[in-house]
Every structure is written in structure tokens, then in C-alpha cells.
Amino acid sequence: MTTFSILDVEIQEIEGAKTLFGDSLTTFPMAMVILDPYTLESSWILDTADRILSHFQGADVRVALVVAGSDPEGAASFLGPLPDRILTFVDRERKLVKELSVKSLPSFAVVRQDGSVLGIAEGWNPTEWRELADNLAEMTSWSRPEVPSSEDPAAYQGTPARGTVSQVIPTDAELVEKVIIRFAGDSGDGMQLTGDRFTNASALAGNDLATLPEFPAEIRAPAGTLAGVSAFQVQISDHDITTPGDAPAVLVAMNPAALKSDLHLLVNGGTVIVNENTFEERNLEKAGYSQNPLNEGSELDGYRVIKVPMTELTKEVCKDLGVKPRDADRSKNFFALGLVSWMYSRPVEPTVEWIEEKFAGKDLVIAANKAAFQAGHAFGETAELGDQRVAIKAAPLPSGTYTSITGNTALSWGLIAASHLSDRPLFLGTYPITPASDILHELVRHKRHGVMTFQAEDEIAAIGSALGAAYGGYLGVTTTSGPGVALKSETLGLAVSLELPLIVVDVQRGGPSTGLPTKTEASDLMLAMYGRHGEAPLPIVSASTPSDCFDTAIEAARIALTHRTPVILLTDGYLANSSEPWLLPDPSSLPEINVEFATEFNQTNEDGDGVFWPYMRDENLARDWALPGTPDLMHRIGGIEKEDGSGNISYDPDNHGYMVDLRQERVQKVQVPDLEVDGSQDYELLVVGWGSTWGSIKGAIGRACKDGYKVGHVHLRHLNPLPNNLGELLSKAEKVLVPEMNLGQLSKIIRAEYLVDAKSVTKVKGVPFTAAELDLVLRETLDG
């Protein structure tokens, strides 16, 4: 029963200082109430905890509150003034909870000075709490506290201590497997935030999910217009899903323009929830409606329409708070969120807590948003929407710790991870561009990992600075989108010639030119392959899901650092902004990246003296790399053709031919794991995909295979060089399809490389394929 290892658990005081649990025990035992701030169960016990702990404050006992799974700010907003009176710790990663083997929270625990446990009472079980309190009183010769008191709540069970928000499935809710919801409104309506909050609550409820945020290109398109519509689609499910879904079942339309632009996406007979206050003349006109669609006999016939005066109701609940009507108007998205949260039985605590955290210091805003959220929730309960309520059970995901992550965040973390794994500090040189800027915003916050970020004067300087830092021994990275890659191409050629490691991240967006800056596309593959002057081959990798951006970034770094080459990493606007639950990897399972530097001479000159030749190579043809600062190995590198080995300038024709071949061979030397076929193993049709089409292809193939179609799927992370077994897999197929968000760039490469009749399936509209679209194509291909 005794676990002394808890002495070594690191915990954090609410003021921020970190300490070992053992150090906080001092000469007294410790009595703790451990809480989970995401649950109502823990909040109900605060007064009781206060009373019991305060009772022991005069005794030879240290008393403390422990808040699990939260940071200090979150704990502070959960506890209110309590930390002023009672020592409070944050057990952010729930390590203490784990070491104590606590199963549910809240719980009351007493640990002796040596780390052994006197007892733990879990949940709110008054009898167990009283026994433990009595034992403690006896041990310390102190009086017994009153447990329970008349004010204490009745006994109840706790919530899982390891962090799942218990999703209480209401009795009046109908269980469904999955649902697709689309939030749409004016870009000033806060739809992205609403969708994001809904997603988060769903993640905490244990659902699998996938999201698709869609932004307008203009930051402030005229309010109420079609151009200003911003939408967020999310699919939540009780099983494994791979896409944000085809057609939404529910559309939340905050204004006529949102209804006009997105209604066609909805399934037949789907539910439309509208903010009816916005359906007045001016807005209708701006959206292009000649008459109010909320009236009978409109395009809304055949849909279930729920008209809610959201603006009015929000203003009403805010009035008593002293919030001005104009300010109250800004909280109406929380009303919508509250209503939809009720309809889908989402836990409310995470949202309430988030509001408090996010708007900390702005009390009126907190009050207004909370009031609107609660009013929306109550509206669902009291209005006659009873038959609308559904619940989605938690998905049976593999067990472990999860976080909800977007592609841009995962990519940033992957770069940081690569920096740890290679022991090379990370340098990001970049110039802001949608949809890549969030990588800069994320990395700039990670100075604790030694990350250096540099916002350059343009894309050329961005890649130049990254190359300069790489030359100095950093993991040099530059992030951009298509227009930026175009500007970087000359420096990429230089990096190919210098044979220095460098990562260029291209978060692809709609082109050409400014194109569709906020929409997704995957049309830069040929640019990545061939978009440089001269023969300048380089390895290319691409990510297939938001969380896959993490692993792909590490892979890009591995190739760059060990092969001394620039690498292009392709993601796209869809991966960048959409999110999915991610089972966190065990850091110790991530492979180290071994980078060796030259410190000795590697040649002897005619006089018998040692010299350093920068273009001597290892078995992978990676050149010897001596960092500036290394004594005696001074050397010069440059973009002029050089002699292999010595690196001396050479204009010799044969040498150039040799070097051109060699640079190509260097790319071929990159080890690429063999592909594994998903779906049918004895496929007639092989679908070859790359990038963010993974989810839609997987969804489509799942459906087709279920109906007996023999379809296999391979997805390429490595686009250059291609996996060794791709040719063999293609040769086994009767038919080959390559779906891409471009006009057939990979299919051209495959046709050229393997001489197979790879058919291209294209969609270049700024939105991803849906699984249904691809499913249809698969069936037609095999039936036809």
C-alpha cells in the first residue's frame, strides 16, 4: 500500500514555483483534497473541503488543495479565493493522482511524512471521509471535524481521476452514432470560436471528431454579406472517423447570408437553427433574398427549422448584468453554443471554465458570455425542443492521454520535438502568410525549448536566415505557403548546392497568385518537385492528417539533418486549421536523430599535411559537416559548381555531369519505409493518395469495401523519393486512381515513373473531397 515514489513527483504551487512533492511534506503529514476543475462533482465539494482542511490548519498537519489536470490560472479561476487561505498545488499532468492510484475525484487523501499513504477517500463518500478525518485527528492529537455537516451535499460518486469528463447521457436524449454540425455566421459573429469550443467539449466527452474551419478571405468583409460568411464544420462520433463529414445534419445560421451560402450543403430534411432577429430587411437584401425565407413556402420547406430570437434573448439576460446592448450582441454566439451544447448533451463545464480563463480580468465579458451560454442551454431545456436532444457516446479510442490538435500546432510541436531528438536548437525564419502564420505564432511561444524565431523582411530573407542558422548548426526551418515558396526557390537551389540541412514547410492554399488564400488546395507538388532552376532535386514529404503533421515534421528533420539536404514538407490549409483528437506519443518512443559533425581533418594534401575537404561523403552520400568555430577545419562553400571531395570551384564538364547525377542519387539514398495497403488486400483498384485526402479516401474505401468492392489504398508520406514497393503494388492493380486537389500532379509523376495508366480524380475548389464523392468515383470506376 505504501508508495514512496510519490516523493519524487513534481508539483507546482499555484503561484507558479515547482517543487517535488516530497519537499512539501516537511515534518508533518499532508492532508489534501484533490479536485478536477472540469467537473461539477469537484465544484460541489469546495465548501466541505474548505471546512475540513481549515479545521486541521492549527494541527501538526499540512493541508492543501490539489487541482489535477490544470494550469495555475485554471486552478485559480476554479477555486476563487480559496488559495489565499489554503496552500494549493497544481498537478498539471496528473502525476500525483497517478502515483497515489486515485481513481475518482474529488478525493480526500492523507500522506505521512515518509510518503506512505494513511488513507484515501474517493468521490464524496461522507463515511469514508469521516473515518479518514478521524484517523488524522487521532494521529495528530487534534479535535475531530464535523463530517458530514448539515450543509454538505448528499453522497455522490466522483468523476474519473485520470481526466475524462464524464459525459452524462441524459435520459431524454436519443443516442446517435455521429452527427455533423455546421456553424455559419458573419465573420464578426465568432463562429470559429463557437465551433472550436463545441469541438473541445466533444473531445473531452470522449468522442472522435474531425473539423473543417472555413474562413472568408477578407478580415472584415462588409457585415451581413455572402463574402463575409465564416463557417466551422465538425463531425463528432462514437467511432473512429477520418473526415469532417459530407453533408451536415444541422446548420446553425446566425444571419441570412450564412443561410443562403450554406443551406445547400445540408442533408435533405436536416435541421436549421437560425437567429431570427437577423432576418430583417437590410440583412435579407445583402444576402440576396427578395423575401424572408423564414416565411412559409420558401426554400426552407422540407427542413426542420428552429427559429430562435438569439440576439433578443442574449440582450435580455445581459441587461441585468449591466452589459450595454451593443456589447451583449457580441455574446450571441455563446447563446448558440449553449443551445447546441444542450441539443447534443455536451458537458458545460469546460466551456464555462474556458470563458472564465479566456476573458480573465474582463468581468463583464465573462458574465455576459456565461449568461448567454446558460440562456442558450436553458432555452433548449424549456422550449419545446425535447425531441431534438441527442447524445453521442464516447468513441472506443485506444487508451491513453489525448489532446485536441490542429495541423499547424502539431507541425510546430513536431519541429520542437525534432530539435530535442537531434539536440539541435530550432531556428524559424519566416514571413507571415495565411495559412502558415499560426506556426510562427505557436513557435514564438516556445522559448523554453530554446526556439529562436525570426520574422524576416520577406520570404527570401526568411529562408536565407534559416539557411544561415543551419550553417551555424541550428535546425533551420522556414514556413510559408505557395507564393512564398516561389520566392524561396533560388535559395532552395543554393541549399541543394551547399548540401546543408533545411526544412521548407509549404502550407498549400488555393492559387495561382493570391488565389484563395484562406482555402485549401494541394497544387504545389510540381512546384516542390521541380520549382527550381537547374537540376535541383530534393526530398519531399507530406502530412495526411492534423496530428500526422507532428510525425512528418520529425521525418523531415531526420532526412534534412542526416542527409544534409533541404527538404520540402507539404501540408495544406485544411490540415493546418482542422483538428482531431491525438493520442499523445510517449516521448521516449520517438527515434533519436543522430547528427555528427566533423572535427578532424579528413584528407592529406601533397605535402602530407592534414586538410579538411567539405565534400567528402558518408555511405548515404551526406557530406562531412564542420561547423564554423571548429578549429583548423576552415573552408568555403558556395553556389558555384564544385569538385566533389575538395569542394573547390570547378567548371569541368565531366565534373558537373558527375555532380548532377550525384545530387540526384543523394535523394534516392533517403530510406523510405515500404507502403502498406489499407482496405482490400487483393484489390482490383488501387487508390494512391497523398496529403490531406487521406481521411476522405479512407472513408470512401471503407464504404466501398463494405459493399464488396475490391479497393486498396496506399497513402504517400514520401513523395520524393517514392517508396520502393510502390511499383510492385501498382503492377498488381487492374486500375489505379489518384485523387488530388490539383489537376493531376501526382498522377503525372506516377505515370511517368511507372508507366501505368493512373487515372486522375481532381477537385480544385478550395474545399476537400468528401468521402461520398470519392465513394461514387470508386464504384463507377469498378462498375464501369
Added chain:
Amino acid sequence: MANTKTDSSQTTKADWTSDQEVRWCPGCGDYSILTALQLLMPELGVEREKTVFVSGIGCAARFPYYMNTYGMHSIHGRAPAIATGLALARPDLDVWVVGGDGDMLSIGGNHLVHALRRNVNINILLFNNQIYGLTKGQFSPTSEVGKVTKSSPIGLVAKPLNPLSVALGSEATFVARTHDMDRAHMQEMFRRAHQHKGASFVEVLQNCNVFNDGAFDAITKKDARDDMLINLDHGEPILFGSEKQFGVMADDGEVSIVNVDEVGQESILVHDENREDPSRAFALSRLSETPDTPTPMGVFRAVERDEYAVSLKAQIDGVVKDQGRADLNELLHSLPTWEV
């Protein structure tokens, strides 16, 4: 910033000379600049392995190949950007940037401007020959109006840039000018540039004897210098001429050349390179538009300002000091998590 040599062994010019054959045209001014620097380096007490020369493209940009240090011959115009990344990553290094007037003021103008503005710790040497040498004789952004070149057969129409005005307008903290005919003066300017913390900018008037021969003869020839070069010495009245009969006077924000006898010694401007406000230095940079009128030489401006890499590093170190270094586990748990 100087990397003081820890190893006491003395180096000589030979130690700073690489084994590469120098490939400038015979008689090119670049040779004398190279020699001046190779002779100076042993005196600076720095280590070869801690010294890096970064260049773009052009005749001038061949420079790194000839220095027995670390070096990178990069692409046209981008050297200041590449050097910026290197200097940020490796504050322990002594980073020099060398380039021509086309390299730094035309294709790379943006990078030059921003490197100076940020005050990155690099020493920038601009070899101004007022011509595109490597591409065989087109006009450059510093070529004078009316100049006949391969690409302006009837004479150039656009006004040139003044490199020092550009540097001063870019918030540069160290700005100097020298010329390829005076080794001692070049060395003094390079030494000062090297000493300066932050970005230093030195314009070196350089003769391209093939495509723009004699461009600076009117001011740099030995017998012309007394009357045509105005030496700027900090704390001294700005006087020139064989008898110091000429001087520079400041009046209403402008500077002009005067006869000392006519205005009196007390009216002559005393040079103050540390002046915070750059407008006086700017006015001095405008004193001569073309190299056939009296031209100031020396340090125009040398002021202290926080160096970029130091400030950036201080931010990182500050966060690490307050919050500790983070490991991968902490990173992965930095967003809300839940257990399944």
C-alpha cells in the same frame, strides 16, 4: 564584437590567406582591399575559425574564397539575410558580409536596409565601383546620371542611390566610408567596424579598372586627395585642403563647404560621430553627389544601440530563467488533455 584570441600564438597575413587562386582582373581595386584586410586580421586578435565571411554574387562577392576562414559565397543580394541568421544563431562568431553596389543596393537592398535597422552584429563592407563588374559593365544603382554603359548607351537617366544616405536612413549605428587607394585608412575603418557592437556599414570606393576605370581618380589620386577628401575626425573641426583652408559649416540643418578665412575658424563644424540624431551625418553624406567634388571620408556615425541577437537571446534566456527549460513531455501536455 571582437572574439579575443585565447590562443596566444600570433597569426600572420599568410595564416589568413586561403589556398585559392585569386581571380580578379589584374589591377582591380579588390586586391588592395583584400590585402588590407588580410594584414589587419592578425592585429584584431581574433581566431580564424571564429570568423566567417558571407557574400552574395559579383566580383566583390568572390572575397570569401580568398580568406582562410569559414565562408559562404551565396546568391545575389542575399548575403545580409543569410548572415543575419548565422549571427543570431551563433553570437560567438565574427560575421562579415562583403558585396558590391549592385548586390547590396539593387537586388539585396531590402536585406541591407533591414539588417542595418535591426542592428544585427555583422560587419558589412560594400565595394562600390559604381558598375556591374561581374556581368561586364551595366550601370549599377550607384552609377551617376548620364553615364554611358553597355545598358545605357545614350547615358543613364535615373538618379543614383547614395550608399551612406541609405545606411543612415536605415537606422544604421555605424556608418563609414573609405577607398581602395589608402590601406591605412581602410584598415582603420575596418578595425572600427569590427569593434562596433551591432551592424557596421563601410562603403569602400573601389576601382573597376575594366568597366569603370578611374571613377574615383578625381578624389582618390594621391595629388588630388588633399583638396578632394574631407577627413572626418571625431571631436575635430572638419577641415581640408593642403593648408586646411577649407572647412565644413553647418547652417539651418544643411552643411556646406566654406573658406575658413571667410567664415572664421569658430564657425567650422566639429565632427561628432556619436550624435544620436542622424540628420547631421546624413547632411554630411549628401555633401558630394558625385566623386568629383570634395568627399568626406571616415566614420560618419557611431552610436550605441541594443544589438539584435543580444536582445533576442535575452528574451529567450529570460523566459528560460523564469520558467525553466521545458522537455518534450511538457510540450505534449501544454494543451488540455483527457484520458481514455
